[in-house]
Amino acid sequence: MRVTVIGAGAVGGALAALLDRAGHEVSVTARGDHAVALTESGLTLDGGFGAHRAGVAVVARVPADTRLVIVATKANDTAAALAGVDVPSGCPVMVLQNGLGGDELVRSVLPGSPVGVGLALFAASLVGPGRVTVTAAAPLVIGGDARSVAVALPVLRAALPERVDVSADIRGAQWTKLVINQVNALPAITGLSVQQTVADDRLRRVLGAAMAETVAVGAALGVSWQAIGPVDAAALRPLQAPGAEGVAAGEELARMLARGMGDVPNPASMLQSIRRGRVTEVDQINGAVAAAGRAAGVATPVSDAIIALVHEVERTAAFVTPADAATRVSTTQD
Ligand SMILES: NC(=O)C1=CN([C@@H]2O[C@H](COP(=O)(O)OP(=O)(O)OC[C@H]3O[C@@H](n4cnc5c(N)ncnc54)[C@H](OP(=O)(O)O)[C@@H]3O)[C@@H](O)[C@H]2O)C=CC1
């Protein structure tokens, strides 16, 4: 079956290689040096999902015989990446993105397509043109439009070495992932890996506060937290404690997530954008928490400060020291 991946970077590239390994015909959209390398040498995958060299077709338009489209650009690139690629009318789409709003955007651009959501719990890095490494193997959770899930589930289950679970409440799952993805911004601000961030007492406290703030906003909106990977409603309940107790529970969650990422440094997807000189997804991840906080009447000083710091690093390309980052976020909390 032909699967077309729009945005075959870290996550999309890992899936493209796995789908090729499972015997599918795989087309990808890509740009720049990465597109050149994919055309000339194929896509090389290594790390936690095993090694594979995939032959993928780099295309400007989605081939008409495509049976499943996977959108795996950063959320902020979605609209541009879908422009002019001519997704066949009605073709099922899976949006593999963090943050909120990616699937709604795809639905508005492709009104004829059933749109599902994929939440990758594994960690992947685009380490060079045509080269993807999985730094931590973990499951995938999918949900959303039943017609998209029905097509994607058997294909993904046969291709991925880890579990592919279906969530009946994908919005709750997206919010749960949003708590996990509070680990993304501090590496983008400081240049450190997630593991180094969590090992630093000052940064871990900021991270704990960001997680507790995300849980407070989600709770105010009535989010039903879902089990994804090691995180579920019970794991998030202690983060709802007020003040320092909620922050300390967030720090514990951060430690648990970092342990699960193992020893290979994980830059998370946001630092990878900074390293490549790209605009990050901070507005779709931390910005989503701040926007929801405004709607729910919950103040989000930690998210606001983190967003400002990430935008500063995008503008200046200069990382902020852990001490400065912690001071600038905690000042806004006082
Ligand atoms: N990396 C990870 O470990 C994880 C990431 N995620 C989420 O998955 C999503 C994808 O992240 P990730 O794989 O890290 O991102 P990447 O930046 O590695 O991959 C996205 C790819 O899309 C390409 N792209 C962007 N715009 C266009 C366009 N207009 N036309 C063609 N190609 C385009 C990018 O090219 P270019 O490099 O030129 O911008 C890049 O190769 C994000 O929402 C992220 O938060 C979820 C779980 C884990």
Ligand SMILES: CC(C)(CO)C(=O)C(=O)O
């Ligand atoms: C879970 C995590 C942090 C894996 O790297 C991720 O979702 C990301 O990098 O965007």
